[in-house]
Amino acid sequence: MLIGVLMIEKVDLLSKYYGCGYYNTRLPRILLSGCLTNEPNLFTLRLFARSRVKLQIFHEIHGGPQQMSGGSFNLVPKNVPKVDSKYRKIGTKIPVPESIPILDELRKYEPVSMTGQPPIVWDRAEGVSVFDKWGNKWLDWSSGVLVTNAGHGRREIVEAICEQAQHGLLHNYCFPSEIRARLAKRLVELSPPEHEKAFILTTGSEATECALKLARTHGRSVGGDRKIGMISFSNAFHGRTLGAQQMGGSPALKEWIVNTDPSIVQVDFPDGFRCKETSFDHFLGQMEGQGVTPDGICGVITETFQGGGASFAPVEYMQSLRNWCNDNNIVLICDEIQAAFGRTGTHFFGYQHYGIVPDLITLGKGISSSMPISAVVGRKDLLDQYPPGSMTSTHTGNPLCCAAALTSIDLIETEHLVSNAGRVGEVLQTELQNIMHDYKDIVGACHGKGLVAGLQVVEAGTESPDSQLALDVVQGCIEKGLLFFAPVGFGGGTVKIAPPLVITEEAVLEGIGVLRESIAEALAK
Numbered sequence: 001m002l003i004g005v006l007m008i009e010k011v012d013l014l015s016k017y018y019g020c021g022y023y024n025t026r027l028p029r030i031l032l033s034g035c036l037t038n039e040p041n042l043f044t045l046r047l048f049a050r051s052r053v054k055l056q057i058f059h060e061i062h063g064g065p066q067q068m069s070g071g072s073f074n075l076v077p078k079n080v081p082k083v084d085s086k087y088r089k090i091g092t093k094i095p096v097p098e099s100i101p102i103l104d105e106l107r108k109y110e111p112v113s114m115t116g117q118p119p120i121v122w123d124r125a126e127g128v129s130v131f132d133k134w135g136n137k138w139l140d141w142s143s144g145v146l147v148t149n150a151g152h153g154r155r156e157i158v159e160a161i162c163e164q165a166q167h168g169l170l171h172n173y174c175f176p177s178e179i180r181a182r183l184a185k186r187l188v189e190l191s192p193p194e195h196e197k198a199f200i201l202t203t204g205s206e207a208t209e210c211a212l213k214l215a216r217t218h219g220r221s222v223g224g225d226r227k228i229g230m231i232s233f234s235n236a237f238h239g240r241t242l243g244a245q246q247m248g249g250s251p252a253l254k255e256w257i258v259n260t261d262p263s264i265v266q267v268d269f270p271d272g273f274r275c276k277e278t279s280f281d282h283f284l285g286q287m288e289g290q291g292v293t294p295d296g297i298c299g300v301i302t303e304t305f306q307g308g309g310a311s312f313a314p315v316e317y318m319q320s321l322r323n324w325c326n327d328n329n330i331v332l333i334c335d336e337i338q339a340a341f342g343r344t345g346t347h348f349f350g351y352q353h354y355g356i357v358p359d360l361i362t363l364g365k366g367i368s369s370s371m372p373i374s375a376v377v378g379r380k381d382l383l384d385q386y387p388p389g390s391m392t393s394t395h396t397g398n399p400l401c402c403a404a405a406l407t408s409i410d411l412i413e414t415e416h417l418v419s420n421a422g423r424v425g426e427v428l429q430t431e432l433q434n435i436m437h438d439y440k441d442i443v444g445a446c447h448g449k450g451l452v453a454g455l456q457v458v459e460a461g462t463e464s465p466d467s468q469l470a471l472d473v474v475q476g477c478i479e480k481g482l483l484f485f486a487p488v489g490f491g492g493g494t495v496k497i498a499p500p501l502v503i504t505e506e507a508v509l510e511g512i513g514v515l516r517e518s519i520a521e522a523l524a525k
């Protein structure tokens, strides 16, 4: 159905919405009829629309990227069927009417950007369960945001934090402490021999910023001021601070920077879906196409799997990249902020699936299953480039955070959670492939390994992300007691699955049943 002809001022505005990926943002539900007509200062866009499209998309297009928001969940309490199973309990309207004042208060006092997640007011969380104050219980397939690898609210972690607090050291800046020494040693011992040092920080963005600085510093020392370029990948995400955001691969998220660093460039991520070309020659071709030569590059950074779709690069590609970096004295950085601590199953670190050793890795999220802590681990010569006092951070290795991290790592090891993620993950991945097979029209791709996966929801029969349908699926699951964070990835179309690594096969199968029901209901709307 042709519903209208819209005028837009700049064709590249549209490509920001449609042609390029952005993280956790929604796309107008449009199918482009073909091409854009190029007239001086005026471009005509023909829209074919699905029945649910409102003319509101006009405003979305005209409003500019700052108007774009994460998907909005239903905020009006709705009667939903009661659920009472081993892993889920829903006995109220959703959202819970009594929770609305809290949601309103958050909306009043916090920035709008904090409103993107399902309106469930978390009260406590334990193992694979999240509870509110009104008797509801969700089976958690989010791990917060891939944080609680050893499970939510582990008693051992709570005790370690309390013991450290009771002991009487809450903060020590960069002054030496025994507990920081223990964690740095532990991170190095978990790593291959090439990785001899660990620098402990607080957030993931801080770790990726640090990796950028280390690579750039190394580049200058081996190649002079010219060798400062960083290559990263389309649709990548490395954090929201200035350097981290520029290494990300979503143009819309970088608009606020305006004068982006021209030496930070992106090439396609070879996920086999958004980029069908997965050979390393494509990487070389794109470098050449952008006029980039190895003598101007200090580093390459990639998420071990791209968070947006849980997509891995081919093994041969990563091995070729490793060799190319070796040949050109370029630092290879794997951002393991989502991938480490057993998430991908079989291996403790995600990069081990590629049979390579990066020069630096960044860690965060699952490191402590709880407290804010991150790290950069890697080659001694890279981490030792700065003299005393010039590479520090106020909360580096906070003792409570170190206690949590050490205990979480212990739990991952003693409870064999890496192999559990491999074994139970195989069931999860198989079931998701079956879902993809049964719904091939609207699931464009389903990538993942171990206990992380991304169901890429698309407009029926196309490869265009369907953010509304993805949101409807998540909304339906929330109402049935299965918890996800809001859809992420290219066009906001990916339903991301990342339960705590303590999950059982039984709980995975229960969740799969709920997901299936929710997809069927969302499609029937």
Ligand SMILES: Cc1ncc(COP(=O)(O)O)c(C=O)c1O
Residues within 6 Å of the ligand: 203, 204, 205, 206, 208, 237, 238, 239, 240, 303, 307, 335, 336, 337, 338, 364, 365
């Ligand atoms: C791969 C990756 N790198 C970096 C970051 C940034 O971490 P943080 O939000 O802790 O700054 C994230 C967070 O989502 C991430 O997924």
